[in-house]
Amino acid sequence: MTCDGIVVGRRDIGENSCFIDILTDELGVVEATAHGASKINSSLLSSAALFSYSTFCLNKNKLRYTINSAKPRFSFHEIGADIEKLALASYFAQAVKFCTPSEQEQIGEGRDSLVRFFAIALYETLHAGETRSLEAVKAAFELRYSVILGFAPNLVACHNCGHYECGRGMYFLTRKSKLVCADCLNPEFEGERVLLLPETLFAMRSVVFSPLERCFKFSVSANAEKQLAEIAEDCFLYRTERSFTALKYYKDLTKGEI
Ligand SMILES: [Zn+2]
Known part of the structure; x- marks a missing residue:
């Protein structure tokens, strides 16, 4: 499914992947895995960052969500400065x-x-x-x-x-x-x-x-x-x-x- 959301939490798993909590209107807060999101050339690099506002395309497999792709809408990363x-x-x-x-x-x-x-x-x-x-x-x-x-x-x-x-x-x-x-x-x-x-x-x-x-x-x-x-x-x-x-x-x- 596709929905707009904002990353409100992030936990790294292994070297390159992470779990992110996405705030959405359709699903409330949803936890999803972002495979390879920490790699420098990952297409999910900016969307998986904390406070990133993106359109997420999610896959549900059994009980877990995985981010298939994401298109950044707005980045609030400057808050971190x-x-x-x-x-x-x-x-x-x-x-x-x-x-x-x-x-x-x-x-x-x-x-x-x-x-x-x-x-x-x-x-x-x-x-x-x-x-x-x-x-x-x-x-x-x-x-x-x-x-x-x-x-x-x-x-x-x-x-x-x-x-x-x-x-x-x-x-x-x-x-x-x-x-x-x-x-x-x-x-x-x-x-x-x-x-x-x-x-x-x-x-x-x-x-x-x-x-x-x-x-x-x-x-x-x-x-x-x-x-x-x-x-x-x-x-x-x-x-x-x-x-x-x-x-x-x-x-x-x-x-x-x-
Ligand atoms: Zn009165």
Whole structure:
């Protein structure tokens, strides 16, 4: 079968071959053998590289897939030139590998293409630092990916009164993933909540409700970015119920601890 996909994992076997994990819309994450892919004259050399976006032609033999041929569409290999970008992209790859079932179709009515989303996330990572920071890209990934996984936060309006905004501010209840305006917040409510900066709420709505190609295209001040980053990461990790080693590495790296 033929499908577009992005390499999200790679393990060398022997001298010249490797197993690669390919993120596809048709099959979820699929592991395939790329025979001879490490040879310098191999036609699979660039397509079997991590973060390569290609059209793969796969053969299935018994329970295993083998790459028959591949045509590169876009290469994100330049991400590897910047260690922070590489660390962040590795976290994204680990997240999709963990959250995407293997050999299960990921496309459906009204559903975003996972491959397209991942390609956009890699593109924005590659170009981070030009118009938006790596932290903003990370937050947008976590928030929008939560939506794709079916954990969309309810950001339309106050859960209680239905108002879109409130002069005294809007709270985001992080464990319930919903908004409550300051007028409606029960003073005795003791759950976790964040009083959102208006800019943060605007950015969150933009990430969640925009068409896929626009979901990373927002700009925020440093304060709002910090708030957005904390909320997005917290929500994503809470819903996926796990930690990611690549995330820890990225955070240690950006904190200057490595
Ligand atoms: Zn309200």
